[in-house]
Amino acid sequence: MTSLALKNLKKSFGPVEVIRDVDLTIEDGEFIVFVGPSGCGKSTLLRMIAGLEDITSGELVIDGRTMNDVPASKRGVAMVFQSYALYPHLTVRDNMGFGLKVRKVKPDEMRQRVDEAAATLKLDALMQRYPRELSGGQRQRVAIGRAIVGHPQVFLFDEPLSNLDAELRVHMRAEIASLHNRLSNTMIYVTHDQIEAMTLADRIVVLRDGRIEQVGTPRELYASPANVFVAQFIGSPKMNIFPASGLAANLSGQDFDLKAADQLGIRPEHLQIVPQGEGLLQGRVSVSEYTGAGSLLHIDVEGAGTFLVVQEGQVAADHGEPIGLSFSNENLHLFDAAGLAIQNL
Numbered sequence: 001m002t003s004l005a006l007k008n009l010k011k012s013f014g015p016v017e018v019i020r021d022v023d024l025t026i027e028d029g030e031f032i033v034f035v036g037p038s039g040c041g042k043s044t045l046l047r048m049i050a051g052l053e054d055i056t057s058g059e060l061v062i063d064g065r066t067m068n069d070v071p072a073s074k075r076g077v078a079m080v081f082q083s084y085a086l087y088p089h090l091t092v093r094d095n096m097g098f099g100l101k102v103r104k105v106k107p108d109e110m111r112q113r114v115d116e117a118a119a120t121l122k123l124d125a126l127m128q129r130y131p132r133e134l135s136g137g138q139r140q141r142v143a144i145g146r147a148i149v150g151h152p153q154v155f156l157f158d159e160p161l162s163n164l165d166a167e168l169r170v171h172m173r174a175e176i177a178s179l180h181n182r183l184s185n186t187m188i189y190v191t192h193d194q195i196e197a198m199t200l201a202d203r204i205v206v207l208r209d210g211r212i213e214q215v216g217t218p219r220e221l222y223a224s225p226a227n228v229f230v231a232q233f234i235g236s237p238k239m240n241i242f243p244a245s246g247l248a249a250n251l252s253g254q255d256f257d258l259k260a261a262d263q264l265g266i267r268p269e270h271l272q273i274v275p276q277g278e279g280l281l282q283g284r285v286s287v288s289e290y291t292g293a294g295s296l297l298h299i300d301v302e303g304a305g306t307f308l309v310v311q312e313g314q315v316a317a318d319h320g321e322p323i324g325l326s327f328s329n330e331n332l333h334l335f336d337a338a339g340l341a342i343q344n345l
Helices: 042-050 092-102 107-120 136-148 166-183 194-200 218-223 228-233 244-250
Strands: 004-013 016-026 031-035 057-062 077-080 154-158 186-191 203-208 211-216 240-243 263-266 272-274 281-290 294-301 305-312 322-326 333-335 341-344
Touching: 004 042, 016 042, 016 211, 031 042, 031 194, 042 057, 042 077, 042 154, 042 186, 077 136, 092 107, 092 136, 107 136, 107 166, 136 166, 166 194, 186 194, 194 218, 203 218, 203 228, 211 218, 211 228, 228 240, 228 263, 228 333, 240 244, 240 305, 281 305, 294 322
Parallel strands: 031 186, 031 203, 077 154, 154 186
Antiparallel strands: 004 016, 004 057, 203 211, 240 263, 263 333, 272 322, 281 294, 281 322, 294 305, 333 341
16 A cells, blocks of 8 residues: 655646646545636546656655656556547456556466456456456456556546436446455545545645635535535535625524625535525525425525525425425534635534
């Protein structure tokens, strides 16, 4: 197992700075997920670790060794890309063993490594097939197997599930989590999908505009977001964020001190629907979206805007229906004028 340290890493393309002062320590055997919107720098940061992008300044340390000028092939890392990048004229076995063949690994050792990886990924029955004869999930497993056979210290995944349909994505998430449990290697995984981040990560690194916004466990980021950006990026549906002044009038007479807050937040799943005239807020249903297990309601609250509310069960409030909303003090998040978290009530 291997630890990594990113020390004040920067990356510029000409005058454009895309990675800004990134400091991060990754422990042995951790599963770290880089998450953020498109263009936030997460794939660039991964490629810097892999050695596929030069480091403008700062230091990358892997297992105690500075890697800034070490070629990608000598860093002890393996990368799985969004594209499977399999050779169409080679069988599964030959695709998995191709890198070892290039490095002139002895045939017996190469066969043993490929067989071990195939058993780990349950590819044993597919070894003589060609990529065109495989499903998307099977092709991705072959790409992962090609990485495994090199016995890397660190696995890097660059949005490996983006090309799969919804059902296969769920299946492959479980496969990757299981693989980490079996191998215990350090893994760094890039995605824009916060559900993938929440379900896979030991810790999540939330990026925006080339900077780290917050690092923490999925539970920490969900319960105690450092700012409005993290609050709305982590969690689905996203947190409701509104001006504190707009809600202060609606909450008059209640035991809330909103004086320090410029904005406040409440998650859709933490709002309860109550009869009109009851609760802390009064609103009217503008949209009702049936989701199967329940409904997602859009509720207009005068002076505060539109709230998203998760309503469980098969019976949902109708369009135009007036309702009340209630919530607990402990679920209200306060943010200052800069969007930074103040404290929870």
